[in-house]
Amino acid sequence: MYDFACEHCDGTVRTRVVEREALRHKGNFVILEDVPIGVCDKCGSRYFDASVLRRVAEIGRGNVPSQRTIEIPVDRYAHA
Numbered sequence: 001m002y003d004f005a006c007e008h009c010d011g012t013v014r015t016r017v018v019e020r021e022a023l024r025h026k027g028n029f030v031i032l033e034d035v036p037i038g039v040c041d042k043c044g045s046r047y048f049d050a051s052v053l054r055r056v057a058e059i060g061r062g063n064v065p066s067q068r069t070i071e072i073p074v075d076r077y078a079h080a
């Protein structure tokens with residue numbers, strides 16, 4: 001799906017299926033599971049196929065219902 005030259009270095013972007021990836025949609029996040037992303041084999045830059053971004057946008061806009069919703073804790077950074 002990926003297999004192209006990295007934009008940031010001379011590495012190659014390879015397909016990796018990740019268990020969970022949080023993707024941004026208009027300041028919020030949509031989490032996709034078992035999603036194929038592109039990862040540069042040299043610098044680790046991540047790339048997302050148009051089909052992945054389309055899916056995130058559809059769910060983010062509410063056009064497609066998500067399988068489930070999870071709660072994510074949010075807090076401000078406080079130096080311990």
Ligand SMILES: [Zn+2]
Nearest residue numbers: 006009040043
């Ligand atoms: Zn790279």
